[in-house]
Amino acid sequence: xxxxxxxxxxxxxxxxxxxxxxxxxxxxxxxxxxxxxxxxxxxxxxxxxxxxxxxxxxxxxxxxxxxxxxxxxxxxxxxxxxxxxxxxxxxxxxxxxxxxxxxxxxxxxxxxxxxxxxxxxxx
Numbered sequence: 001x002x003x004x005x006x007x008x009x010x011x012x013x014x015x016x017x018x019x020x021x022x023x024x025x026x027x028x029x030x031x032x033x034x035x036x037x038x039x040x041x042x043x044x045x046x047x048x049x050x051x052x053x054x055x056x057x058x059x060x061x062x063x064x065x066x067x068x069x070x071x072x073x074x075x076x077x078x079x080x081x082x083x084x085x086x087x088x089x090x091x092x093x094x095x096x097x098x099x100x101x102x103x104x105x106x107x108x109x110x111x112x113x114x115x116x117x118x119x120x121x122x123x
Contacts, residue, residue: 002026002027002032004024004025004112004115005022005114005115006094006095006116007022008117012122016121017082017083018119019082020080020081020117020119021079022096023076023079029074029098033050033051033052034072034079034097034103035049035051035097035110036048036050036096038092040091044107046105046107047059049064051071051103067084068081068082068083069081069084070082081094088122090119093118094116094118094119095114097114098110098112
């Protein structure tokens with residue numbers, strides 16, 4: 001079992017920035033493909049950014065390209081989601097997820113999840 005511990009959510013005005021962090025407890029982050037999902041009320045959970053286990057491949061949803069960046073610090077055993085130029089439509093609960101090798105968009109395929117952190121962007 002992999003426990004993912006998230007931090008960094010909060011409230012920000014439109015145009016602002018936030019950085020989310022996620023660390024797997026007792027496991028090595030480089031052993032997993034990592035993803036950041038979000039879920040707004042009444043909407044499906046969507047993958048906004050993903051990174052392959054090797055760290056060489058990344059994915060971004062069209063809605064966040066150029067604004068969000070996923071990164072991994074192996075020394076700190078942490079994966080980050082840097083969110084810039086935030087918009088009100090980015091408001092959602094954000095979840096970190098891990099998979100031994102899959103980094104695709106189907107959230108049902110990801111076995112390990114963080115507790116979720118609320119991001120609220122006020123316009």
